[in-house]
Amino acid sequence: MAVRRRRRGAAAPPEPPARSGRRPCRLSGRRAGAAMGRAALLPLLLVATAGRAGVSAAGGPEVHSLRGSWRLGNGNGSVVLRGEVPGCVHTALHRRGLIQDPYYRFNDVMYRWISLDNWTYSRTFKTPFDIRKWQKVNLVFEGVDTVAQILINNITLGRTDNMFNRYSFDITSVIKEVNFVEVRFLSAVSYAAEQSRCHKAYSIPPACPPPVQKGECHANFIRKEQCSFSWDWGPSFPTQGIWKDVRIEAYNHYHLIYFSLTPFFVKSAQQWSLEIESIFDVVSSKPIAGLVTVNIPKLQTQQTFSVKLQPGEGSIVLLVNINKSSAVEAWWPNGHGKQTGYNMTTTFIMEAGYQIEKFSKAYFRTVELVQEPIPGSPGLSFYFKINGRPIFIKGSNWIPADSFQDRVTYDTLWLLLKSAADANMNALRVWGGGVYEQDEFYNICDEIGIMIWQDFMFACALYPTDQNYLESVRAEVSHQVRRLKSHPSIILWSGNNENEAAIASNWFSIPYADREVYIKDYVLLYVKNIREIVLTEDKSRPFIASSPTNGLESVKEGWLSQNPYDTHYGDTHFYDYSNDCWNWTVYPKTRFASEYGFQSWPSFSTIEKVSSTEDWSYTSNFSLHRQHHENGNDQMLQQIGHHFKLPQSTDPIKKFKDTIYLTQVMQAQCIKTETEFYRFSQSEIIKGEGHTMGALYWQLNDIWQAPSWASLEYGGKWKLLHYFAQNFFAPLLPVAYEDKGVLYVYGVSDLHADRKLTLRASVSQRDDVYIFVLQTTAIAPFVSLDVGRIKGRFSDNGFLMTEKKKVVVFYPWEPTSVEELEESLTLTSLVDVV
Numbered sequence: 015m016a017v018r019r020r021r022r023g024a025a026a027p028p029e030p031p032a033r034s035g036r037r038p039c040r041l042s043g044r045r046a047g048a049a050m051g052r053a054a055l056l057p058l059l060l061v062a063t064a065g066r067a068g069v070s071a072a073g074g075p076e077v078h079s080l081r082g083s084w085r086l087g088n089g090n091g092s093v094v095l096r097g098e099v100p101g102c103v104h105t106a107l108h109r110r111g112l113i114q115d116p117y118y119r120f121n122d123v124m125y126r127w128i129s130l131d132n133w134t135y136s137r138t139f140k141t142p143f144d145i146r147k148w149q150k151v152n153l154v155f156e157g158v159d160t161v162a163q164i165l166i167n168n169i170t171l172g173r174t175d176n177m178f179n180r181y182s183f184d185i186t187s188v189i190k191e192v193n194f195v196e197v198r199f200l201s202a203v204s205y206a207a208e209q210s211r212c213h214k215a216y217s218i219p220p221a222c223p224p225p226v227q228k229g230e231c232h233a234n235f236i237r238k239e240q241c242s243f244s245w246d247w248g249p250s251f252p253t254q255g256i257w258k259d260v261r262i263e264a265y266n267h268y269h270l271i272y273f274s275l276t277p278f279f280v281k282s283a284q285q286w287s288l289e290i291e292s293i294f295d296v297v298s299s300k301p302i303a304g305l306v307t308v309n310i311p312k313l314q315t316q317q318t319f320s321v322k323l324q325p326g327e328g329s330i331v332l333l334v335n336i337n338k339s340s341a342v343e344a345w346w347p348n349g350h351g352k353q354t355g356y357n358m359t360t361t362f363i364m365e366a367g368y369q370i371e372k373f374s375k376a377y378f379r380t381v382e383l384v385q386e387p388i389p390g391s392p393g394l395s396f397y398f399k400i401n402g403r404p405i406f407i408k409g410s411n412w413i414p415a416d417s418f419q420d421r422v423t424y425d426t427l428w429l430l431l432k433s434a435a436d437a438n439m440n441a442l443r444v445w446g447g448g449v450y451e452q453d454e455f456y457n458i459c460d461e462i463g464i465m466i467w468q469d470f471m472f473a474c475a476l477y478p479t480d481q482n483y484l485e486s487v488r489a490e491v492s493h494q495v496r497r498l499k500s501h502p503s504i505i506l507w508s509g510n511n512e513n514e515a516a517i518a519s520n521w522f523s524i525p526y527a528d529r530e531v532y533i534k535d536y537v538l539l540y541v542k543n544i545r546e547i548v549l550t551e552d553k554s555r556p557f558i559a560s561s562p563t564n565g566l567e568s569v570k571e572g573w574l575s576q577n578p579y580d581t582h583y584g585d586t587h588f589y590d591y592s593n594d595c596w597n598w599t600v601y602p603k604t605r606f607a608s609e610y611g612f613q614s615w616p617s618f619s620t621i622e623k624v625s626s627t628e629d630w631s632y633t634s635n636f637s638l639h640r641q642h643h644e645n646g647n648d649q650m651l652q653q654i655g656h657h658f659k660l661p662q663s664t665d666p667i668k669k670f671k672d673t674i675y676l677t678q679v680m681q682a683q684c685i686k687t688e689t690e691f692y693r694f695s696q697s698e699i700i701k702g703e704g705h706t707m708g709a710l711y712w713q714l715n716d717i718w719q720a721p722s723w724a725s726l727e728y729g730g731k732w733k734l735l736h737y738f739a740q741n742f743f744a745p746l747l748p749v750a751y752e753d754k755g756v757l758y759v760y761g762v763s764d765l766h767a768d769r770k771l772t773l774r775a776s777v778s779q780r781d782d783v784y785i786f787v788l789q790t791t792a793i794a795p796f797v798s799l800d801v802g803r804i805k806g807r808f809s810d811n812g813f814l815m816t817e818k819k820k821v822v823v824f825y826p827w828e829p830t831s832v833e834e835l836e837e838s839l840t841l842t843s844l845v846d847v848v
Contacts (some may be wrong), residue, residue, distance in 0.1 A: 070391075075264060079257065079259070095107065098137065100163070104125070105255075116622065130204065131201060147264075149186075149267070152264075155256065159177045161205045163182060166189070170189050175205070177257070191624050206236040226641070235478065241717070245413075246642045246644075247717065249718055265297070268294045268323055276291070276554045279380050283337060305667060308332065308358065310357070340772060344401045346400065346401065349440050350400070384396075396583065396707065430715050437725075442465075442466060442714060446561075453497075466505065469511055472511065479539050500702075506558065509557070536575055562833065563583075582703065592652070595688070607688075614721065615650075615673070621804050631670050636841045640720040646721060650680065659847070663677065679812065686738045731807075732811070745765055748762075784835055798812055801824070
């Protein structure tokens with residue numbers, strides 16, 4: 015997603031200088047820990063689906079968590095408090111009552127000082143084991159946000175400068191019985207500005223976001239969540255903190271770092287196989303031999319392999335053939351079948367050291383991105399086959415669920431992702447301006463059948479390609495692919511968001527004579543580095559360099575097509591706020607719509623929590639401040655005006671609430687019209703365009719309480735759009751539209767076989783749901799039920815009520831009562847708007 019344009023993102027390191035002085039141009043974290051004898055960036059222990067790792071003999075590794083309460087202080091020592099790890103400075107200050115809710119009113123600007131200061135996390139810990147018994151002891155950070163110097167016992171271990179990397183520091187020679195560890199952060203804003211200043215050869219645009227976003231500059235010069243510097247739907251909170259797990263690991267001989275499973279179906283043999291990759295840190299100076307046994311009981315498959323680990327970073331790749339007499343149930347997307355997984359045990363018995371037992375879940379799924387000629391149409395197709403079957407991709411785009419990642423819990427993720435599945439979605443695109451999501455996100459998607467289009471974290475910008483930057487990116491990509499590639503839910507790697515389009519459409523007004531420099535950088539970063547690593551690490555799923563892209567046509571044109579929005583190739587992003595959104599003829603008959611959308615305001619109950627009475631007007635300073643898309647509030651009124659009367663109530667709060675309601679009605683109807691157009695275009699070619707095989711609207715979720723393109727409000731409440739999505743993404747969909755006086759009716763089906771259908775309206779009462787019986791004496795269009803702050807969803811909403819009586823079910827997400835619901839219920843329809 016772009017800032018919405020019309021057409022729609024070794025030697026030991028030296029001791030640092032004094033913290034108040036000028037910083038060197040590059041504080042490299044890639045070589046961190048090299049003074050201890052090994053590179054700092056070791057891969058992460060993973061099994062996408064694998065939960066437990068067991069050690070079944072004495073001598074196994076010791077792991078000591080450093081999660082919990084740390085001392086936290088700012089640069090000059092004037093602010094000192096306790097901060098939780100994992101966590102960040104903002105949430106620590108809020109929890110201790112030193113600041114208000116950062117989302118309250120104008121606090122995103124008022125608290126800018128927090129991100130401009132340099133903060134330090136520190137703590138002491140006792141070593142819980144006998145140091146002399148271990149050949150190697152590491153201090154491991156799963157995620158550091160972002161630029162920091164790491165010290166233990168006043169000895170610098172190294173530096174970090176990439177939020178998306180894992181850092182491991184060898185502390186074998188410096189660990190004591192009692193230790194003092196420090197993480198000295200440098201302001202991400204200051205660091206990014208300094209890196210930009212040091213890049214003297216040529217500019218790397220954009221320098222700053224548009225003023226309407228109230229953001230920080232040079233986000234493209236730091237490997238950090240790009241939207242943390244602001245976006246057109248989110249605030250600027252460039253956080254500092256230890257945002258993932260931190261621990262001490264001690265081991266002898268060897269230590270398992272990565273473990274991944276990749277399924278393949280061998281057509282010639284009509285047999286499934288599993289590629290199992292294990293990557294170790296081998297401390298021994300000599301190769302270590304041993305046996306590995308893989309057992310999948312339900313598939314009557316067990317194989318034992320003789321293996322040898324080489325010193326250093328040793329890896330083992332095993333190919334397990336599944337017993338052909340066992341019927342393998344494949345993993346299918348939501349709405350197309352089950353998400354079957356098989357329990358698997360992998361046992362490593364090496365000649366030296368201890369036995370490792372790995373418990374994981376194996377899924378069997380193939381994916382193909384089909385780009386081939388289409389009869390009667392120039393260009394190429396662009397669609398996905400899952401297990402050999404073409405699948406229409408239905409869903410939305412995912413952004414970070416919070417500006418502060420430590421507030422994103424499993425329950426947060428489950429609520430949002432389950433809401434996507436409940437709206438008949440089968441896919442989400444993890445957008446490239448956020449973060450590679452936590453393991454729980456992908457685990458849930460595996461379980462409920464949500465396919466993931468996974469961007470790498472580059473968006474709406476050009477990026478530097480100096481050696482240090484590329485080293486960091488290569489480590490990042492390698493780490494993330496190894497961490498995530500076992501997940502059956504991930505069906506595609508995409509190099510970036512809209513950066514091919516940024517160059518092709520010349521967003522940044524680069525003189526034609528200078529384009530070659532930026533094209534060369536583009537190919538170097540996304541093709542010669544990111545793509546090269548992805549193809550080496552993961553041969554099981556497709557890769558595209560950008561979105562939107564012309565796919566194979568972009569490759570043919572040197573990876574940068576003249577027009578990445580060409581409807582005859584690849585995917586498109588499309589935004590149009592000036593034309594009437596009910597007019598289906600304005601939409602592109604594209605191969606794949608990966609971004610499109612319209613804004614609305616979140617419900618009053620959501621806004622109320624972060625505002626005061628004086629803010630409750632569509633034209634208040636708060637309403638203008640919260641809107642980060644240029645002219646966004648006016649564009650919503652313009653769309654409303656095409657079909658509805660604007661509210662004229664003399665009661666200002668009622669007028670505000672009515673306007674909010676109408677923005678949601680407008681958004682829902684607009685995206686319904688556009689999505690239905692894409693769905694009925696899948697089976698036809700008109701004037702060379704069509705065979706649309708994907709519709710991912712922008713966007714699923716919100717990062718805070720503000721107007722945006724989301725269908726789920728911050729906190730998970732369903733907007734009217736999400737209720738509409740439940741219908742326009744239904745597996746069986748009737749679509750009617752008028753063209754030049756002729757009414758066309760389409761029947762759209764995602765089902766794998768022809769079905770004879772009958773229709774019936776029955777609702778049964780259960781103990782944990784509440785039944786609403788609505789009655790009307792006249793036709794009521796766009797009926798909206800709202801129960802304020804009570805968390806839950808209705809079975810239907812935003813509907814046209816033509817009968818005298820309608821029954822609607824409310825599914826609560828927390829305990830409530832009939833009395834609470836009656837007191838909170840608000841009913842609104844178009845006839846109520848005055």
